[in-house]
Amino acid sequence: MTFQYALVEREGPLTIVTLNRPQARNALNSEAHAELADIFDAFAADPDQWVAILTGAGDKAFCAGQDLAALADGAVLRPPPRGFGGLSSRFDLNKPIIAAVNGIAxxxxxxxxxxxxxxxxxxxxxxxxxxxKVGLAALGGGIERLPREIGLKRAMGMMLTGKPVSATEGLHLGFVNEVVAEDVMGAARRWAQDILVCSPMSVRATKEAVLRGLDTPLEVSAETVWTYAAMVEMLASQDAAEGPKAFTEKRAADWRGR
Structure with a gap:
């Protein structure tokens, strides 16, 4: 499919989504939100797509956020489908997504x-x-996610002042996994390939279990993890038999995702 505000490429089981409004530093308007919701709906539903990379067009910005010019012209601010960019409220997506942040976020x-x-x-x-700083609040998940990822006081320091932090600071704070001097997409593809050598069903079961267990007491999570949908599906799959077989035969596993 062709989209106006995003580019979608598929490289085998890898989907690459590029926010494509470089003239606006990839800020999103209502149409862009709707397109991205459709894109991630399709990614979630496609059994042949296992991992996604999200990046921004150009060399200035990953995404500058909401298109404030549209708001200044009278556009109504409302929660977009599935959250900001069709992603921030997509809590049922068990497939991993990698952000390749190529500029301001x-x-x-x-x-x-x-x-x-x-x-x-x-x-x-x-x-x-x-x-x-512009009379709004981080209602696309930032208020909830940032304190969980870096702790209350550090998050408050960022959110109450609006001050930016560098990628290296983000690495030290814990919300960035890797900082590179160049070729951020090459680094993101490397992470994707490391995931793609694993069983996609195991990856999905792991992501679901981790996210559901974050706010669950350990003793409860240790019991209920066996009942999570992706975990049940993985344990009953052909891949669960293929992995140990490939290991004992000293060969690469032939993952089928089922």
Whole structure:
């Protein structure tokens, strides 16, 4: 499919989504939100797509957040389908997504990165939730996710001031996995390939279990993890038999995702 505000490429089981409004630093308007919701719906539903990378067009920005120019022209601010960029409220997606942050990630752009499972950033990238500076709040998941990822006081320091932090600071704080001097997409593809050598069913079961267990007492999670949908499906799958067989035969596993 062809989209106006995003580019979608598929490389085998890898989907690459590029926010494509470089003239607006990839800020998202209502049409872009709707397109991205459709894109991630299709990714979630396609059994042949196992991992996604999300990045921004151009060399200035990953995503500058909500299109404030549209709001200034009278557009109504409302929660977009499935959250900011069609992703930040997609809590049922068990497939991993990697953010390749190639520039500024401000406001909703930072919230998009926080909604991803792995964040790779150029050393020149910057992250911020500056909504209080424009009379708004980080309602695309930032208020909820950032304190969980870096702790209350550090998150408050960022959210109450709106001050940006560098990619290296993000690495030290814990919301960035890797900082690179160049070729952020190459680094993101490397992370993707490391995931793709694993069983996709095991990856999905692991992601679901980790996220559901975050706010669950350990003794409860240890019992209920066996009943999670992706875990049940994985344990009953052909891949669960293929993995040990490939290991004993000293060969690469032939994952079928079923």
């Amino acid at each position: 401000f406001g909703g752009g930072f919230e998009l990165a926080l909604a991803c499972d792995i964040v790779v950033a150029l050393e020149t990238a910057k992250f911020a939730l500056p909504e209080p």
